Amino acid sequence: MSIKRYGVSGSTGTGGQHLPFAKAVEAGGWLYVSGQTPMKEGEIVEGGIIEQSRLAIQNCLDIMTNAGYQLKDVVHVKVILTDARYFQSFNKVFSEFFAEHPPARICAVADLVVDCKVEVDITCYNAERV
Template sequence: MSGQVPAVNGEIVAGGIVEQTHQTMKNVIAILEEAGYELKDVVRCGVWLDDPRDFWSFNKVFGEYFSPEHAPARACVQASMMVDCKVEIDCVAYKKK
C-alpha cells in the first residue's frame, strides 16, 4: 500500500502526532480490509515523520495497533512532507493462500 497520511475526505486532520498517527492507522486499516487483509498480515511498514522529536509519541501509538507477536519490520525516517501533516505510513501485507 502506498503512503497514507492523516486525511479524512481529502483534508488533513487537526492535531499533533498522536491524533495524526491514529487517523493514519485508521486509513491503513480501511485499505487493508478493503483488500481482504488485516493488520496481522502487515510484514513491513515505512514511516516518515515530519519532526524526529515526535518518534516516541508516534511509537507509542503505533504499538497500540501491532502486537509484539505481529510487529512488522519497520523503517522510520525524517522527511519534510509535501502536505501539512506530521506522519506518513506505507505498508506491505502478505498472507498465505
C-alpha cells in the same frame, strides 16, 4: 499472476485534486498500501502527532481490510515523520495497533508534500491469496 489495483478512480487529495496512483496494489499474495496521511475526505485533520498517527495508520488499515487482508498479514511498515521529536509518541501509537503482530519497520524524518506530521505505508503478505 494477476495484479489488482484498489482505489484507482475517485481518490482525491488535498483541495480535491485527483490522485494519479492506486490506494493499494495486490500481486502474488502481496498487498502494497500507498502512503497514507491523517486525511479524511481529502483534507488533513488537524491535531498533534498522537491524533495524526492514529488516523494515518487507521487509513492504511482500512484500505488493507477492504482488500481482504488482516492485521496479522502486515509484514512491513514505512513511516515518515516531519520531526524526530515525534518518534517516541509515534511508537506509543504504533504499539497500540501492532503489539500482537509486530511487523518490520523503517522510520525516517523528512518534509512531506502535504502539511501534516506523519505519513505511513504498509506491506502485507498472505500466502492464501497467491
